[in-house]
Amino acid sequence: MNLTLKIWRQKSANDKGKMVDYKVAGISEHMSFLEMMDVLNEQLINSGEEPVSFDHDCREGICGSCSMFINGEAHGPVKGTTTCQLHMRSFNDGDTIYIEPFRAKAFPVIKDLVVNRSSFDRIQHSGGFISVNTSGNTQDANATPIPKHDADLAMDAAACIGCGACVATCKNSSAMLFVGAKVSQYALLPQGQVEAKERAQNMVAQMDAEGFGNCTNTGACEVECPKGISLSNIARMNREFLSGAIK
Amino acid sequence: MASKKQGLSSIGRKAIMALTGFFLMFFLLQHLSINMISIVDGDLFNEVSHFMGTNPLVQFVLQPVLIFSVIFHFAWGMYLEYQNNQAREVKYAMYKGSANASWMSRNMIVSGLAVLAFLALHFYDFWIPEINVKYVQGDMSGMLPGADEFRYYEELVHKFAGQPIRVALYVISFVMLSLHLLHGFQSAFQSVGYNSTKYTPLIKKLGNIFAIAVPAGFVLVALVHFFNH
Numbered sequence: 122m123n124l125t126l127k128i129w130r131q132k133s134a135n136d137k138g139k140m141v142d143y144k145v146a147g148i149s150e151h152m153s154f155l156e157m158m159d160v161l162n163e164q165l166i167n168s169g170e171e172p173v174s175f176d177h178d179c180r181e182g183i184c185g186s187c188s189m190f191i192n193g194e195a196h197g198p199v200k201g202t203t204t205c206q207l208h209m210r211s212f213n214d215g216d217t218i219y220i221e222p223f224r225a226k227a228f229p230v231i232k233d234l235v236v237n238r239s240s241f242d243r244i245q246h247s248g249g250f251i252s253v254n255t256s257g258n259t260q261d262a263n264a265t266p267i268p269k270h271d272a273d274l275a276m277d278a279a280a281c282i283g284c285g286a287c288v289a290t291c292k293n294s295s296a297m298l299f300v301g302a303k304v305s306q307y308a309l310l311p312q313g314q315v316e317a318k319e320r321a322q323n324m325v326a327q328m329d330a331e332g333f334g335n336c337t338n339t340g341a342c343e344v345e346c347p348k349g350i351s352l353s354n355i356a357r358m359n360r361e362f363l364s365g366a367i368k
Numbered sequence: 369m370a371s372k373k374q375g376l377s378s379i380g381r382k383a384i385m386a387l388t389g390f391f392l393m394f395f396l397l398q399h400l401s402i403n404m405i406s407i408v409d410g411d412l413f414n415e416v417s418h419f420m421g422t423n424p425l426v427q428f429v430l431q432p433v434l435i436f437s438v439i440f441h442f443a444w445g446m447y448l449e450y451q452n453n454q455a456r457e458v459k460y461a462m463y464k465g466s467a468n469a470s471w472m473s474r475n476m477i478v479s480g481l482a483v484l485a486f487l488a489l490h491f492y493d494f495w496i497p498e499i500n501v502k503y504v505q506g507d508m509s510g511m512l513p514g515a516d517e518f519r520y521y522e523e524l525v526h527k528f529a530g531q532p533i534r535v536a537l538y539v540i541s542f543v544m545l546s547l548h549l550l551h552g553f554q555s556a557f558q559s560v561g562y563n564s565t566k567y568t569p570l571i572k573k574l575g576n577i578f579a580i581a582v583p584a585g586f587v588l589v590a591l592v593h594f595f596n597h
Contacts, residue, residue, distance in 0.1 A: 127461065140461050193464030219462035226455050292465060292474055293452035295378075325377050334455030335378045335448050337476060338555040344468035356563030362379045363561055 122148045122214035126161065128173055129221045131230050138230065140219075150210040154197060155180060155187060157209055174233040182206040182347065185282030188289070189234055190221040195286035195345045203284065203347045223289035227296070227331040238285050240331040241299060245283075247327040248320040249303045251312050271309045278305035280348040287342035287350075293334030298342035300328050301354035308361050318368055321361035381448060386559035388441040389552055395434055396582050403589045406524055414518035418510040421498065421520075442484055449477045472551040479548035486541035493527055493534075528590050529597035538590045542583035549579030 123146045131138030145161050152160070155177050162172035178186035187204040191197035197207040212218065220234065228236040279302070287298035304321050307313025313320070336355060343352045376384070402420065406413040420426050465474050472479070501507050512519040528535055553575030557563070562571075 129461075138458075190460060190462075193460065193462040194467050198467075221460055221462070224456050224458055224460055226457050230458075290468060292469070294455035295452070297378075325379055329378050332455060333378075334452035335381055336559075337382075337448075337452070337473065338551070338558045339469035339473035341465070341468040352558065353563040353565075353568075356558050356561050359379050359383070359559060360561030362377070363383060366380070 122150065122209065122212070122216075124148060124157075124212065124215070125217040127217060127219045128234070129230075130173070130233055131222075132232065134229055134231055140221075148209055150208070152209045153180070153205055154189075154191070154207040154209065155205050174231075174235045176235050177205060180205040183282060185284035188223045188236060188238075188285060190219075190223055190289055192219050195223065195290040196284075196347055200344065201347060201349055203282075206347075223285050225285075225288045225294035225333065227294065227333050228285060228288060236285075238283070240333075241283050241285065241296070243331065244296070244300055244324050244327045245303060248316065248322075248324040249307070250316075251307060252315055253312065265311055267310060275306050275309040278302040278309070278350065278354050281306075281346075281350050282348055284347060286345050286347060288333065290341050290345040291334065291336075292339060292341065293337055295336040295342075296328050296331070296333040297336040297355045297358065298346060298350055298352070300324050301356075301358040302350045304358040304361055305354040308357060317361065318365045321358060321365050325358070325362050381444065382559045384440065385444055385448070386556035388437040388444075389556045391433070391437045392441060393549070393553065393556075393578070395437075400582055400585045404585060406521060407589055407592045410521040413524070414510075414520050417520035418518055421502065421510060422508055438487070442480070445477065445480050470551065472547045473555070476548060476551060479544045482541060482544035483548060486537070486544070489534075489537060489541075494523070497523075525593050525597050528593035531594070535590050535594045539587050542587050545586075546579050546583040549582070550576060553578055 123144070126143045126145060127140050128143060129138060130141045143161060143165075145157065145164065148157050148160065155175070158173065158175060165172045176186045176188055178184045180187075182203045182205060185203075187196075189196065189204045191204065191207070196202055196204045197211065199207055199211050222228075222230050222234045222236045223238075224236075227240040228238055230236050281299060281302035283299060285299070288294050288296050291298075304324060307320060308317060338352075338355075340352055343350065402413070402416050405416055510518050510520065512522060528538075554568075554572045557568070557571050562568075
């Protein structure tokens with residue numbers, strides 16, 4: 122198939138950046154979206170132009186590295202998928218495709234489609250941990266009984282790969298789905314109770330300091346999340362935070 | 369350690385929106401109940417209005433709480449919208465909001481400002497004249513000048529009878545209120561941290577009923593007085 126691509130090009134963090142049109146031909150419907158980008162980049166390299174920079178790593182939908190805001194949606198039009206798992210069969214011959222970086226003040230563009238998501242790391246550092254003795258005296262996994270229901274919910278929250286699609290898609294650039302998932306995965310387990318009070322306080326404080334917007338419960342994040350993280354995690358974070366604040 | 373930001377957190381801010389929202393929804397229900405009386409029994413409407421207008425508990429406890437909630441809900445809503453707008457400095461060339469969120473949830477500022485505009489009309493129509501008569505002129509009797517009956521029902525009817533433009537503005541405003549409530553009702557529960565697989569679907573259904581029935585009730589009152597007089 123032949124496509125017209127409208128891609129955000131930005132030389133560096135300080136460059137103003139603009140949308141640039143490219144044409145690619147002979148794209149197979151079996152290619153992944155990133156493979157299509159590879160074809161474009163080879164074309165650009167062969168003609169002596171600067172290839173388009175984009176983030177990618179595992180290319181199997183688990184690392185959270187690939188981003189891209191494709192045709193107005195984070196990770197493109199298919200729900201529950203990362204960009205690397207999006208295939209060209211989701212598009213038609215002759216389509217025009219908009220490809221932009223994940224946009225938020227807290228995700229500054231480094232180059233082209235690559236954004237700096239280390240604000241997520243700083244939020245994790247502020248509270249996304251538990252204090253356990255790792256000196257080698259490993260406790261038996263079943264020594265602390267955990268209800269299956271809670272273990273499942275914690276696992277669902279921990280499925281978050283921190284890709285930032287929630288922020289990119291939110292009309293307010295809010296990071297609450299990410300932080301909600303990271304708070305929840307510990308809040309649901311007994312091991313997470315030791316730091317429970319400070320965790321939500323500190324992670325939310327860091328989230329606010331990073332300049333993410335406020336949540337207005339549109340639910341867009343939940344729809345666009347490649348891992349299907351539920352909005353109920355945000356409610357749990359709200360509970361953890363509000364109850365922690367009055368303790 | 370996290371750098372603690374001064375002032376209210378983002379979660380505190382949205383909890384305030386939710387709590388003032390809850391109070392305003394409770395107020396809407398109370399206001400509608402009294403308005404409904406006006407289409408059934410004019411005398412009873414007069415008596416209830418006089419009670420609400422002169423009872424010290426209503427006037428000096430509930431009314432200030434209401435005014436506080438109204439101001440807070442509007443001012444914070446606009447402030448949060450500004451802040452949220454700042455959180456994305458460069459906008460997308462293509463943004464498909466309808467792919468993942470309802471129009472209502474994405475346009476709370478639009479429906480909210482429409483309700484604010486309505487409130488200006490409403491204050492001009494009722495609240496300012498009422499405060500003027502009672503507290504500026506000092507007439508707490510609630511009587512029609514030169515007649516032996518209460519003025520409230522007359523005032524209400526006069527605002528709608530033969531006033532198609534005002535009635536139309538009321539209808540449009542309440543459609544906007546309905547759109548606001550379609551998202552706001554269930555959103556308020558989520559904001560204070562309530563989300564359960566058991567009751568959230570019920571809350572959403574109740575929210576839809578509330579968001580349609582309550583504004584429809586206000587519209588009904590306006591239409592009845594428009595067509596009956």
